[in-house]
Amino acid sequence: MEVCALPLSPSQRSKLISSGYTKISSLLSVSPIDLARDISVSHNEAVEILNVANQSGRFDKSDPKQWIVSGAQTAWDILYEEDFAPHITTSCGDLDNILGGGINCKEVTEIGGVPGIGKTQLGIQLAVNVQIPIDCGGLGGKAIYIDTEGSFMVERVFQIAKSCVEDIMENHNFQHTDFQACKEKLQPNSFLANIFYFRICSYTEQIAVINYLEKFISEHKDVKIVIIDSVTFHFRQDFDDMALRTRVLSGMALKLMKLAKKFSLAVILLNQVTTKFTEGSFQLTLALGDSWSHACTNRVILYWNGNERYAYIEKSPSLRSASAPYSVTSKGIRDATSHCKRTRMM
Amino acid sequence: MQPQPQDLLHLATQKCTLGCAILDRVLVGGIPCNSITEIVSESGCGKTQLCLQLLLTAQLPISRGGLSSSSLYFHSEFPFPSRRLHQLSLSFPTSQENPNPLDRIFVRGVQSAEELLGLLDRIDTIIVNPPSNVPVKLVVIDSIAALFRSEFDNTPSDLKRRSGLFFKIAAKLKLKAEKFGLAVLVTNQVVDLMGSDNGINGMRIGNSSCLLTSGRRVCPALGLSWANCVNSRLFLSRTEEIVVTREQRGSEETNEDVVITQRRLQVVFAPHLPKASCEFVIVRKGVFGLEL
Structure with missing residues (x-):
């Protein structure tokens, strides 16, 4: 799965891609400190990016309603x-x-x-x-x-x-x-x-x-x-x-x-x-x-x-x-x- | 410290008898502790009489419906009717071990709302440890209206300051009432309703669509924001009826006008009382309800 699919800001996305993190799988093994250094963002921001990546990594692709924001419901369910x-x-x-x-x-x-x-x-x-x-x-x-x-x-x-x-x-x-x-x-x-x-x-x-x-x-x-x-x-x-x-x-x-x-x-x-x-x-x-x-x-x-x-x-x-x-x-x-x-x- | 819910099973509201079974029946036991009860009426209906009587009945032992307590009386209408209180004290023998009930009544005059607010900050000591060594369980303010009716203008800024003071005084009274289990009684005056329209003052508050006394439509003074501050509101009214009686004096017959004043106490609103009312009389011995 591509990094482009993650719900991140455009600047974060471009920083990730230009530093070589194109696949989500490549983000799963990196530590926040390394990521912060590699793409030159703050530590907190790096933690956030990794959280997003981790969550989307766990998603089952057959359940598209969870894709966008976890915890969201359809109007029908409500x-x-x-x-x-x-x-x-x-x-x-x-x-x-x-x-x-x-x-x-x-x-x-x-x-x-x-x-x-x-x-x-x-x-x-x-x-x-x-x-x-x-x-x-x-x-x-x-x-x-x-x-x-x-x-x-x-x-x-x-x-x-x-x-x-x-x-x-x-x-x-x-x-x-x-x-x-x-x-x-x-x-x-x-x-x-x-x-x-x-x-x-x-x-x-x-x-x-x-x-x-x-x-x-x-x-x-x-x-x-x-x-x-x-x-x-x-x-x-x-x-x-x-x-x-x-x-x-x-x-x-x-x-x-x-x-x-x-x-x-x-x-x-x-x-x-x-x-x-x-x-x-x-x-x-x-x-x-x-x-x-x-x-x-x-x-x-x-x-x-x-x-x-x-x-x-x-x-x-x-x-x-x-x-x-x-x-x-x-x-x-x-x-x-x-x-x-x-x-x-x- | 975490807030803890209170156990309702052991939270019965204590009440202070009015010293008359009929009046107590209307109020289901009397004036409740932990809340503010207001008595509204025009002058000369018996507000102060009822307050004075309560200062004495509060001293009755709990077995006789009293609070077995001392009481605190703030008066803003001068002078303090000490002779009447003394007279009443003779007809309300409070308890054997206390020969002089007046020793358990503490009186203080107040001139302004700010002064009252300042006093309320400092009453903790006298409530817990008064000179009589019997803790205070009843606080009477007679009258709250007199404190507010003179010094405030009818301008938006003054009205806002005034209603801010209402809520401050009410909150402080409720805080003390809750902390020490006090019964708080305040009295209020009335204002006349002008015209036939149901303006903002004519708005219905409570059980009756309009309050009548001496044949006039009135509403409690201090307006809607103060009405929000009290827990229960009672209304005293009077109507004067002129009854012509024939009396025989010696040989000549004369028509004589006798004015009979009917007084009535009614519940305007109260969280624990249904709509109810009764007639009462004021006699030398005190205020008493009439069985009809």
């Missing part, structure tokens, strides 16, 4: 994977519908809204729902909950977990023996035990925990959702240097995106709303500015419409923008009450 990617239900049918079946794993979803609209409630609901056993149509996973605001209340989690268990029991047809076994396994307390809860009191802590997540998740592979409630709070103080804030935030977003892909888990970022002064009037918008809006795959806005809570998909590469009502009940997130009446009448 589509196939997406079709089978699991979803985490929100416990609200309408909301699941507009989300294409629930919260998508492998994606970063940002959810924002005014105080009291139910962001934390939705976060807790997802931390519980991710644990619904596989036999009952769930993921049987665990959750990481990063609390930056102190709104995570254990008594509320217990309440939601208890209702979740009751719903599973009611909707699932068990064989008699299964039922007993399942009942023992499905305890609200075990739901609590499967939520890894981190309480964060500053933005440096927040960054530290997010950096640590990769290690933590590789030790706890069954984590299927990471919820940050809220991503915003500590970034709205002490930042005089907005450029620095943007850099820190986008670094954080990239890390979370990478986690989502690597461990195929869902990342939920809860965000606050703020007012933005445009064209002489105040408009409501999610906090952290325009550059942050690129950080997430999906963006869902929660808002009041009359006396009903609605969710609206503002941004998504695969879902059409739509809105759906939901309600916050003592059991957790559920279908909007008026909707229930409507379907019952029909």
